[in-house]
Amino acid sequence: MGAKRRYRLAAGVGVALLAASTVTACGSSDDGITVNVYKYPQENFQAVVDNCNAKAAGRYKIVYNKLPREADGQREQMVRRFAAEDDSMDVLGLDVTWTAELAEAGWLKEFTGSVKSQVESGTLQTPLETATYENKLYAAPDNTNVQLLWYRSDLVPTPPKTWDEMISMAEALVAQGKPGQIVGQGKQYEGLVVLYNTLVNSNGGTIIDESGTKAVVDDKAVEALAALKKLATSKAIDPSFSNAAEDNARLAMENGNAAFQLNWPYVYAAAQKKPDFAKNFKWAPYPALGGDTSKVTVGGINFAVSAYTRHPDQSFDAVLCLRSAENQKLAALKDGVPPTIESVYDEPEMAEAYPMRDTIKDTLKNASVRPLTPAYQNASTVIATVLSPPASIDPKATGDRLREELQDALDSKGVLP
Amino acid sequence: MSHATAEKAATAEPEPAAPKKKALSEGKKAERRLGWLLCAPAALTMVAVTGWPILYSLLLSMQKFDLKFPDRTEWVWFDNYVAVLSSPYWWNAVWVTVVLTVVTVAVELVLGMSLALIMHRALVGRGIVRTTTLIPYGIVTVVAAFSWRFAWTPGTGYLAEALGGDPVLTEKIPALMVVGLAEIWKTTPFMALLLMAGLALVPDDLLKAAAMDGASGWQRFIRITVPIMKPAILVALLFRTLDAFRIFDNLFVLTAGSQGTSSVSMLTYNNLIKGLNLGIGSTMSVLIFIMVAIIAFVFIKLFGTAAPGSDDGGKR
Numbered sequence: 175m176g177a178k179r180r181y182r183l184a185a186g187v188g189v190a191l192l193a194a195s196t197v198t199a200c201g202s203s204d205d206g207i208t209v210n211v212y213k214y215p216q217e218n219f220q221a222v223v224d225n226c227n228a229k230a231a232g233r234y235k236i237v238y239n240k241l242p243r244e245a246d247g248q249r250e251q252m253v254r255r256f257a258a259e260d261d262s263m264d265v266l267g268l269d270v271t272w273t274a275e276l277a278e279a280g281w282l283k284e285f286t287g288s289v290k291s292q293v294e295s296g297t298l299q300t301p302l303e304t305a306t307y308e309n310k311l312y313a314a315p316d317n318t319n320v321q322l323l324w325y326r327s328d329l330v331p332t333p334p335k336t337w338d339e340m341i342s343m344a345e346a347l348v349a350q351g352k353p354g355q356i357v358g359q360g361k362q363y364e365g366l367v368v369l370y371n372t373l374v375n376s377n378g379g380t381i382i383d384e385s386g387t388k389a390v391v392d393d394k395a396v397e398a399l400a401a402l403k404k405l406a407t408s409k410a411i412d413p414s415f416s417n418a419a420e421d422n423a424r425l426a427m428e429n430g431n432a433a434f435q436l437n438w439p440y441v442y443a444a445a446q447k448k449p450d451f452a453k454n455f456k457w458a459p460y461p462a463l464g465g466d467t468s469k470v471t472v473g474g475i476n477f478a479v480s481a482y483t484r485h486p487d488q489s490f491d492a493v494l495c496l497r498s499a500e501n502q503k504l505a506a507l508k509d510g511v512p513p514t515i516e517s518v519y520d521e522p523e524m525a526e527a528y529p530m531r532d533t534i535k536d537t538l539k540n541a542s543v544r545p546l547t548p549a550y551q552n553a554s555t556v557i558a559t560v561l562s563p564p565a566s567i568d569p570k571a572t573g574d575r576l577r578e579e580l581q582d583a584l585d586s587k588g589v590l591p
Numbered sequence: 592m593s594h595a596t597a598e599k600a601a602t603a604e605p606e607p608a609a610p611k612k613k614a615l616s617e618g619k620k621a622e623r624r625l626g627w628l629l630c631a632p633a634a635l636t637m638v639a640v641t642g643w644p645i646l647y648s649l650l651l652s653m654q655k656f657d658l659k660f661p662d663r664t665e666w667v668w669f670d671n672y673v674a675v676l677s678s679p680y681w682w683n684a685v686w687v688t689v690v691l692t693v694v695t696v697a698v699e700l701v702l703g704m705s706l707a708l709i710m711h712r713a714l715v716g717r718g719i720v721r722t723t724t725l726i727p728y729g730i731v732t733v734v735a736a737f738s739w740r741f742a743w744t745p746g747t748g749y750l751a752e753a754l755g756g757d758p759v760l761t762e763k764i765p766a767l768m769v770v771g772l773a774e775i776w777k778t779t780p781f782m783a784l785l786l787m788a789g790l791a792l793v794p795d796d797l798l799k800a801a802a803m804d805g806a807s808g809w810q811r812f813i814r815i816t817v818p819i820m821k822p823a824i825l826v827a828l829l830f831r832t833l834d835a836f837r838i839f840d841n842l843f844v845l846t847a848g849s850q851g852t853s854s855v856s857m858l859t860y861n862n863l864i865k866g867l868n869l870g871i872g873s874t875m876s877v878l879i880f881i882m883v884a885i886i887a888f889v890f891i892k893l894f895g896t897a898a899p900g901s902d903d904g905g906k907r
Contacts, residue, residue, distance in 0.1 A: 257658055548659045
């Protein structure tokens with residue numbers, strides 16, 4: 175009796191172990207192939223995944239795994255799994271600034287052959303650049319983003335074309351006792367780096383050279399520091415500029431203090447909830463510095479395939495589907511994220527959700543990318559720290575300090591703040 | 592005696608010099624061997640889980656090792672230590688940590704002692720009083736830190752609104768004050784608990800006798816209660832100092848180290864986990880390890896803090 179029970183117990187355990195091992199071996203309950211997608215929480219992304227699962231018709235099944243909401247948290251989770259050579263990650267939603275770092279570390283599969291040409295055809299050039307490192311394609315652009323200049327048409331009849339023009343118009347409004355403030359991202363974080371990168375590129379300057387290994391910070395980049403200081407010390411700047419992130423800027427303008435806002439297109443959808451405010455809420459291209467047009471820093475998400483995936487073919491196939499024109503349109507209409515495939519902008523439904531789509535598309539064609547270097551995270555931390563608070567910038571001295579600390583960060587020598 | 596020592600040196604026997612150990616019987620020896628054998632798995636596990644990571648971080652701290660550049664790994668010996676020790680960010684973090692530690696532990700000692708006295712002497716609702724004081728310590732630090740953060744965020748927080756709606760967490764000194772406050776709020780109950788255990792050591796008869804002799808309340812506290820409680824106070828201080836020195840969770844949630852509010856642990860996290868720089872990050876952890884060891888040494892050797900469980904009355 176006792177022996178029998180022990181035998182049954184052992185058999186039970188054995189069966190359980192066997193079952194568990196088959197389940198993990200296939201990574202799926204119905205003996206199919208699972209492609210695990212890791213992406214930030216996007217409201218309607220599951221609908222995109224469902225579309226692709228229907229299209230895959232049982233060849234594989236995509237599972238949407240949500241990463242943390244904050245970019246740093248997303249990166250940390252992925253990097254930790256990469257470092258442990260986790261083979262349960264297949265497709266990854268990467269912030270555009272991470273491509274170089276993860277590719278250099280050998281964690282991403284390169285896009286080659288027909289997959290590569292399918293990604294490249296019809297995709298806007300600048301988003302494609304963010305997916306490229308050392309002339310190899312490591313990701314497929316999913317959505318993109320650029321900042322515009324938002325203004326109140328009841329206060330500003332014609333939007334300013336240049337940086338100086340914007341500041342003097344705003345100061346004139348403030349002098350007349352009108353709500354003429356300029357709001358934007360001045361807090362010590364990535365938003366400040368985006369602002370500075372836009373100014374540097376618009377002015378034709380360079381922060382880090384093309385190889386991504388040498389800190390340059392040339393004269394034009396120093397001029398951009400002066401432009402940033404001019405904004406931060408202007409009479410028209412939002413007093414909490416040096417603490418403001420995207421949403422602080424949006425709220426400050428919606429509360430009626432500001433005439434100008436430098437921000438991403440999501441503020442348009444948010445403004446529609448306040449009809450009184452929305453009717454005068456207009457957009458224009460980002461003010462230029464140096465040249466005729468501004469070269470705005472591009473944002474957004476790219477899909478990459480993990481180097482440790484056990485299903486590379488299915489993963490690449492899934493990427494092509496997840497970022498197809500049809501699904502980009504769905505994401506644009508439902509989640510408000512600008513597409514990376516040019517033809518999507520011309521779809522009739524886009525006019526309603528994206529009245530500023532032509533401005534976005536034009537801005538994108540002339541947009542700039544953030545420095546492509548594996549040490550981007552470090553470089554970004556250093557830039558944000560050295561430039562903060564922007565009002566205390568001393569262009570020459572700050573430029574020298576930036577060059578020195580950036581070089582240390584690129585050599586992974588210095589201490590990150 | 593001298594003959595025995597010479598013989599030992601000659602045969603290089605590993606046994607210590609004490610002659611009484613020679614008197615061990617065969618049975619005792621076997622018992623001791625068995626004891627060692629039984630302990631060995633646990634001891635080896637301990638070495639593996641605590642010793643290896645320490646050794647590994649020592650090894651890493653002498654290498655240039657950045658996960659982003661796996662091909663550029665090389666031995667650099669003490670270059671990382673030079674880089675860290677010559678960095679203003681590191682010294683800023685050290686100062687932030689030291690100031691936070693000294694200030695919060697000092698305030699906690701005073702508050703904790705008052706709380707302990709109240710709890711010790713409470714006549715009505717003793718259970719309720721003790722339970723309520725312990726609530727902050729029972730809350731998960733990160734959760735508490737989030738509620739502090741919301742409270743101090745203009746627009747959503749009652750504390751920020753009550754003080755004029757300034758974003759206090761975005762400036763260095765005010766932010767550090769908020770962090771200190773959160774730490775004090777959170778760990779004073781722990782201090783009070785340890786001190787209350789010490790208070791129980793003070794005999795009532797002694798206090799009554801002193802009162803008969805005309806000692807005032809303050810004199811009784813300073814001359815009788817505090818000296819008798821000294822071991823408990825020192826243990827409480829040691830624990831809290833070591834804890835406070837490693838402050839991380841409160842800071843992580845409240846400021847994440849921006850505006851120069853990084854503690855040494857926060858800075859290490861930023862370099863190690865965020866920056867993927869294992870060399871520099873490990874160097875920092877080794878330095879923290881050394882600093883913590885120094886604090887413990889100072890407390891135990893100079894102030895005579897007894898390790899909990901030892902029975903030599905606070906002296907070693």
